[in-house]
Ligand SMILES: Cc1cc2nc3c(=O)[nH]c(=O)nc-3n(C[C@H](O)[C@H](O)[C@H](O)COP(=O)(O)OP(=O)(O)OC[C@H]3O[C@@H](n4cnc5c(N)ncnc54)[C@H](O)[C@@H]3O)c2cc1C
Ligand code: SF4
């Protein structure tokens with residue numbers, strides 16, 4: 037049997053983590069192919085409903101990453117994101133989503149190696165947790181309901 | 185119908201050696217809405233760009249995805265190419281196949297598959313892109329400079345000499361700041377007043393500069409190029425247009441015992457006063473808190489004496505509104521009162537003074553006319569101890585930073601003392617000598633070698649009085665922490681340079697950030713040292729961090745040049761990535777419910793309200809409205825809005841959702 041290859045979406049901000057991931061590339065540090073990045077202007081822009089959408093569309097894991105506290109290009113977007121994450125975590129619990137499936141982190145534009153570490157460790161965690169289909173099923177059902 | 189062109193770059197071999205670029209072009213060419221796809225060795229090269237431009241024209245493309253290096257590298261290049269071919273530049277997106285794929289993975293099927301996924305995601309996004317147009321905002325070519333120390337003076341003169349109007353607002357009755365209080369200045373020992381006062385006069389006489397002293401910023405609204413400032417001109421109780429500055433009033437005022445701020449309490453002044461003889465403007469103000477008439481209802485001696493009839497007891501504060509295009513903050517710093525350090529005895533013993541007080545004693549225009557005399561009895565001190573880092577570099581007392589100027593001015597003080605008091609003995613307790621500046625180390629060497637100042641490396645633990653002497657106890661750490669005791673006649677504390685008392689409040693008024701010590705924060709510690717995080721507001725001088733005069737002046741000229749660059753444009757062009765609140769036909773008008781969650785989240789105060797009215801002017805609905813001049817496009821508001829009424833161009837909800845869906849649906 038082939039090994040389970042998780043699908044992981046990374047929601048990152050343009051100024052810190054996206055640039056940090058660029059540096060991982062420039063430094064030629066290798067990491068797993070499972071993580072694919074979507075670029076946002078700021079973590080403050082990340083509507084956490086998008087995370088649910090990603091699970092609904094079949095993601096097995098998610099990374100949210102932006103600037104360190106006080107480093108936000110827009111001064112405080114990352115603080116809003118952090119507060120939102122704290123609220124959202126409770127909601128995930130209620131929905132029965134294992135919060136280990138979401139990795140929330142800070143990676144600056146200078147932390148190329150850290151980005152590779154986060155990708156690899158997230159892939160490892162999600163691999164251990166196995167494929168995630170529960171939420172997709174619920175979401176798929178709900179969508180059908182709405183249509184009918 | 186979308187007609188998207190996909191252009192895959194090999195980046196020499198950087199991408200093509202691990203990603204099967206031909207297959208990526210093939211696979212993405214099959215996507216719905218993709219009209220054309222190809223791969224090429226160097227997309228960014230001239231021939232590469234030509235392929236894109238020609239395809240746009242020949243196939244009538246409505247959108248372009250260039251899959252190459254990071255957009256942080258070449259997005260401007262490809263957007264420009266699209267524009268040259270007649271396609272709106274914001275209809276071009278880049279997929280990052282190099283930094284985020286080929287450079288971080290080995291050659292494999294999975295790597296190529298990831299590349300296909302990444303390109304597909306951007307194809308789906310670009311289908312939803314809208315043409316965007318740079319936002320144009322007009323520029324009011326008048327600068328507001330806050331603070332008339334050497335920083336504000338330099339910035340004002342530079343901007344005014346470039347032909348622009350400047351309004352210089354100073355809170356005190358005269359401009360000059362701390363530099364006007366200094367005796368001689370390191371590292372050249374030239375007289376501070378002699379180099380400063382000509383500039384002060386130049387400011388007052390410059391046709392492009394309007395000087396308002398005894399005035400402060402009340403309110404600041406608006407955005408880069410278009411600020412609205414409200415200035416409070418405090419009542420001076422004189423009519424400046426009539427007063428000729430003869431000074432009769434100040435000689436006869438009966439309230440004479442007020443400690444002079446300019447002389448740091450070592451001299452006195454009257455209630456109607458000019459802070460110092462070279463003050464600009466050289467016209468008095470009445471200090472209401474200390475004036476007998478204001479306090480007790482009678483006196484008015486100055487009014488009787490004034491030959492021009494300029495005294496106005498009924499004068500009120502005046503609020504003036506100004507339109508300005510840029511602001512330079514040059515409000516300087518303050519010297520910490522070392523009373524929080526009981527071990528030094530400041531406040532307890534008259535002859536323990538601060539460095540700034542020593543400047544006044546050493547100044548030819550000071551209370552002792554430049555002779556070093558003890559405040560207690562006017563005697564000339566035979567032994568003097570200087571304590572460096574009195575308050576600085578002391579995390580326990582809340583100031584972990586180095587005040588930067590004290591090592592140098594302490595060396596200067598000891599030197600001045602040795603020059604003025606022949607046979608006197610001077611000692612400096614120090615932690616390290618920080619003399620990194622042009623000719624600074626040489627200056628300190630001169631103090632040590634030529635003027636025989638005794639440097640003792642160690643801290644002072646206690647200062648107390650005994651038999652009319654100040655006993656200074658400390659250690660010499662270079663001699664195995666040997667205790668040292670000096671019987672001194674005077675002690676001078678190099679007390680820390682701190683932020684102004686009102687700095688925090690001022691920063692909040694202007695929406696600029698400040699650090700944990702209340703110094704104003706620059707936009708980037710290395711690359712944007714004179715900008716603040718609010719576009720159009722710049723920093724000059726010691727309000728940003730302690731600094732000496734050469735550094736202050738360079739930063740002030742730097743800030744001025746930023747203002748001049750801004751004023752060289754009639755209109756400003758801004759990235760059109762901004763938030764918008766939706767509008768729809770009546771009876772809905774907008775799905776916005778007016779909760780203003782977005783406004784509370786916006787870091788730039790860019791969201792205000794708009795009243796939707798009917799033809800008769802009755803308010804139908806109160807909704808949020810984004811000021812595109814202020815919005816920086818972070819999108820925080822979008823994530824906050826519960827009714828999905830606010831969205832951001834370039835990163836819209838629709839675009840982000842379609843990216844998520846496209847990324848995951850690859851089977
Ligand atoms: C004891 C001592 C000795 C020194 N010796 C030397 C030396 O020998 N050589 C050297 O290079 N440097 C020396 N310095 C450093 C020098 O004083 C500073 O570099 C310089 O004064 C900084 O200028 P500035 O204009 O930024 O600030 P400041 O001189 O502090 O001027 C700020 C101005 O802004 C005004 N202001 C404050 N708040 C407001 C407000 N809200 N609205 C309007 N106006 C406001 C203030 O009244 C003041 O006029 C010394 C400093 C000290 C303390
Ligand atoms: S746009 Fe949204 S968050 Fe802002 S006021 Fe309207 S409903 Fe509230």
Ligand code: SF4
Pocket residue numbers: 762763785786787788789790791810814815816817818819820821822832
């Ligand atoms: S995008 Fe950011 S800056 Fe613009 S209005 Fe929204 S919160 Fe404010």
